[in-house]
């Protein structure tokens with residue numbers, strides 16, 4: 001199946017999940033995760049009307065997106081992968097949303113980059129809901145302090161993000177992320193939830209996801 005046809009299928013499943021969850025389709029942002037896929041695989045999805053894309057490496061996004069953006073200036077680029085502090089300025093210059101703010105050192109690097117560039121990119125704080133260190137994410141116990149630091153540094157927060165453990169049922173982790181957002185958001189409904197991937201985005205929509213990150217269901221398996 002080509003990726004434009006896959007997009008139609010994913011859109012149908014999103015619409016169905018929204019109907020069941022009694023949510024509006026506009027409440028759910030589909031981020032097409034194009035990491036590892038070359039420009040000629042991304043173009044058909046752009047031509048089909050998709051405008052939100054996710055990449056997990058700064059360098060790869062710098063190689064692929066500046067030329068695509070000349071053709072499609074309304075593209076919104078999301079950084080979904082772990083970010084090293086020494087890449088913070090490059091990330092802030094290129095991306096529209098960063099989903100992986102997870103520690104004070106990165107927060108400081110981003111704040112410095114924002115001041116220098118005069119541009120304040122929206123961030124999700126990534127939470128380590130499964131308590132598995134290797135995927136990054138802020139420990140739940142450290143979340144209140146990180147949120148306070150973000151406010152002090154004027155890092156605009158869009159909400160919380162998670163990647164549940166691959167070998168476990170994701171729903172409890174999605175529900176937990178929703179609870180954490182409720183507890184910490186500045187006012188009810190202010191924050192979004194970045195959660196759900198190819199294998200579980202419908203479950204995530206049922207549990208309040210506002211940003212789903214879908215790769216292989218659109219582009220096929222990564223090589």
Ligand SMILES: *Cc1c(COP(=O)(O)O)cnc(C)c1O
Pocket residue numbers: 033035056080081163196197198199213214215216217
């Ligand atoms: C790769 C990736 C995705 C997409 O995963 P699929 O299973 O291919 O949909 C989503 N989120 C993050 C953080 C990723 O790294």
